[in-house]
Amino acid sequence: MQVRKEDTFDPRIQLAFVLAVGGVAGFALGWHPEWLGLATTPEVGFLQIMFMMVGMGVYAGSSIWGMRLLWGRPWSLLARVGARVMATGYVAFAAAVMADVLGLGSQTWPNSAHFGPIQWWGMLAGEALMVAGLLMMYPYRFLLTKEEASHGETS
Numbered sequence: 001m002q003v004r005k006e007d008t009f010d011p012r013i014q015l016a017f018v019l020a021v022g023g024v025a026g027f028a029l030g031w032h033p034e035w036l037g038l039a040t041t042p043e044v045g046f047l048q049i050m051f052m053m054v055g056m057g058v059y060a061g062s063s064i065w066g067m068r069l070l071w072g073r074p075w076s077l078l079a080r081v082g083a084r085v086m087a088t089g090y091v092a093f094a095a096a097v098m099a100d101v102l103g104l105g106s107q108t109w110p111n112s113a114h115f116g117p118i119q120w121w122g123m124l125a126g127e128a129l130m131v132a133g134l135l136m137m138y139p140y141r142f143l144l145t146k147e148e149a150s151h152g153e154t155s
Contacts, residue, residue: 013070016062019061020059020062020066023056023058023061026051027051029051030048030049030053033048049097049098049101053098056090057090057094059130060087063086064083064086064087067082067083067137071139079136079137081136082132082134082137083137085129085133087133088129089126090130091126092122092125092129093123093127094126095126096121096122099118
């Protein structure tokens with residue numbers, strides 16, 4: 001299957017990609033504000049937690065939107081499950097990052113948030129689920145050669 005230029009040259013796909021990169025940048029700004037000299041306290045503050053949450057939310061939403069546009073036709077069952085796995089990963093990520101704010105972590109509100117190792121592992125588990133969902137959504141038809149597409153895929 002030949003990939004035509006008009007299949008991938010949709011400005012909405014490019015916008016989704018830019019939003020995803022911006023979401024990752026927002027997450028990185030929340031995770032390490034000292035990279036830009038914005039760290040005001042040595043511990044993780046509420047504003048950092050919000051930057052991480054919003055950044056990863058923008059990343060997840062724009063990734064799902066971009067993959068939907070990249071398919072260009074109805075999703076397969078695997079892609080639909082992948083979107084739900086990615087959304088579930090974001091919920092796990094959000095619960096782990098907001099554990100202290102919600103009163104589930106080792107430090108409860110209004111004390112200063114302590115981003116401990118359990119929250120860190122929960123955040124990584126949520127991100128791993130998001131990556132797994134993203135890989136499940138990827139339209140692998142772009143990787144097929146012309147012969148494989150004619151034998152294995154019906155449009």
